[in-house]
């Protein structure tokens with residue numbers, strides 16, 4: 001668990017994309033302008049519907065998707081105004097907006113900045129045009145470079161790039177080229193995600209027919225290692241499995257809340273919420289979400305209450321995905337789990353294997369540990385109290 005900013009996070013899911021990428025597993029839809037504008041109106045109604053059910057003040061707002069830049073700036077403004085009017089959003093709340101490079105005109109960038117957006121997160125994915133074509137992206141590398149320049153010109157204090165690695169057949173040198181090109185643009189933040197082929201996607205169907213195969217694990221590991229090496233040389237340090245920042249101040253203030261178990265409210269189709277003990281999620285399908293809103297009901301599809309053991313497991317899983325690691329005192333006070341009591345031998349072994357650092361009050365993964373973060377978490381016995389004699 002990284003050190004937690006105090007306020008809750010507000011996530012607003014904008015489900016529209018101009019076309020659906022062949023690997024995409026998110027709740028997304030292609031829709032005309034009119035439906036997109038009506039979406040903004042419906043999202044403001046969802047804010048009214050839930051306004052009394054989430055008693056936390058927000059200090060971050062995150063427009064994610066989908067492609068939030070598919071909405072007009074005036075629709076984003078309308079949603080923000082409704083959030084500020086209906087929810088307890090701090091006047092200086094930190095705003096993040098995801099955008100696709102092809103949407104970043106000088107005018108759009110200036111309009112987002114005028115709305116108060118501080119972090120612009122650009123879905124670049126690759127600086128290799130053939131990889132971009134393979135991924136079904138509409139932009140090319142030159143457009144991504146222009147988008148970064150325009151973001152800089154508009155004055156965003158944090159410009160972040162999303163990249164994808166582990167494409168079938170991707171060679172180390174190709175990935176290093178993309179990383180170097182990204183680093184040369186001097187972003188403040190980078191997210192590097194490994195390509196996952198999900199069932200039900202176009203890529204998933206191609207894999208079923210034997211037309212596409214994931215990169216072998218060893219090759220994936222080499223690309224991940226290169227990510228740390230190349231970005232490290234450029235002054236971008238990992239703070240989470242997939243996330244790198246120029247300095248602690250440039251970390252994603254909103255996403256850090258997910259890894260810290262800080263409460264968050266998610267609105268829009270498929271969005272998840274968490275209040276510290278209970279999690280609930282919205283209808284995923286856009287039509288079903290719209291229907292619920294039009295009927296004046298909260299579009300929640302399901303929920304779960306996490307008992308202390310489940311909370312502890314999540315806290316350890318999430319904490320070991322961050323370089324700040326697991327805060328042992330916080331784990332004990334929130335979940336009643338004293339990790340050292342049952343795990344002395346496991347901790348010593350993981351430290352000796354170079355996967356974990358024992359900082360006394362925290363257990364944190366090394367870079368090698370980050371690469372196997374989920375397996376690290378499974379090495380722990382999370383039952384409460386001392387081990388049986």
Ligand code: SF4
Nearest residue numbers: 017020021024065066
């Ligand atoms: S742009 Fe992103 S959210 Fe939209 S379809 Fe492509 S991968 Fe999915």
